[in-house]
Amino acid sequence: MSSSPYRRPPITEAVVELRLADPIGIDEVEKIRDRLTGDYPVPPQLLQNISFTAGPGDQNNRAQVEFAGYRLSSADAINVAIIGPQNVSASRLAPYSGWEEFIAYARRNWAVWRKVAGWREVSRIGVRYINRIDVPNPDERPVPIDDYLVFRPVFPEFEGWQSVESFAINGAMDIANSPFKLILNAGSTPSPLIRTVSFLLDIDISQQGNLPRSDDDLWALIDQIRLHKNRIFEASITDLSRELFSS
Structure with missing residues (x-):
């Protein structure tokens, strides 16, 4: 049984990786x-x-x-x-x-x-979750990005402005009060569903260097990364997105 709080989690791929210092x-x-x-x-x-x-x-x-x-x-x-x-x-x-x-x-x-x-010796651990938010669009009208994503581009207003056909943004940062680094990507992505607009939300969290030597401590650290991933995911989406995942 899924531990996700959502009936239909938008995860298309989840990855846990460990890299070694020497081959x-x-x-x-x-x-x-x-x-x-x-x-x-x-x-x-x-x-x-x-x-x-x-x-x-x-x-x-x-x-x-x-x-x-x-x-x-x-x-x-x-x-x-x-x-x-x-x-x-x-x-x-x-x-x-x-x-x-x-x-x-x-x-x-x-x-x-x-x-x-x-x-x-383990030199890097990482957890990555790639999510696809599928928004039904039966009338094929422009779908406002900020209805579904908090992490989004801000565009200037100018004459002839209509709708955004595609976008991609990337952010890399340290996670406060932790040893982890975050790479956050959001963008439009082709939808495999008809009359649907899809958005990508890609969360990649890692730690490089200064890693524990025991397996138990390594997996405890990976579990901490997962908690940060959940928090960042929830902070990046809106209630309209949550309704999609819960229906």
Whole structure:
């Protein structure tokens, strides 16, 4: 059962990621991949980073391919894991079933990582929630942004002013009285629904450096990030948005 206060939470993807200070070997990544097949039985997708080195002539241009890890997926494609030499993450796609179920996957992934790779210094932890606010618009009229989002652009008034077709804004800041940093994005986004206007609200909170060495303390810190995420989400939306999620 979902722990969300809303009947239809607007979450399209939730992510918890841990990054390491130093990489592990490819063979260790493959062992982790194999031990996670119970939760992620779909054949893994190889991830690679490709970079190009330019020479004086076209024939001297070279592509360098670097192993980046694997993308793992559950049979229903809702739960996803990314494992690489310096990162391990868990993602939950819509429909979101609540923090408790989601974080259980993330903790199992990390436990397998620890068992294979041993103790490694964690350099960054992060929690990201991508939300899509779908506003029914049967008459296909302009939808005021500030009816649904508090975090929004302010436009000047000028002759010929009509309606905003699209927008994107970004803010990065420290969260007061905490070690966390916030990246907050809002914008218009194409809607997969007919006669609907959709807004994006992307909340990304992280801490880099000065992280605990014990797993219990790490996960307690991640739970603190989640509480900040909830507070920021509620501060960023209006009552009209809440009505959409509750109906």
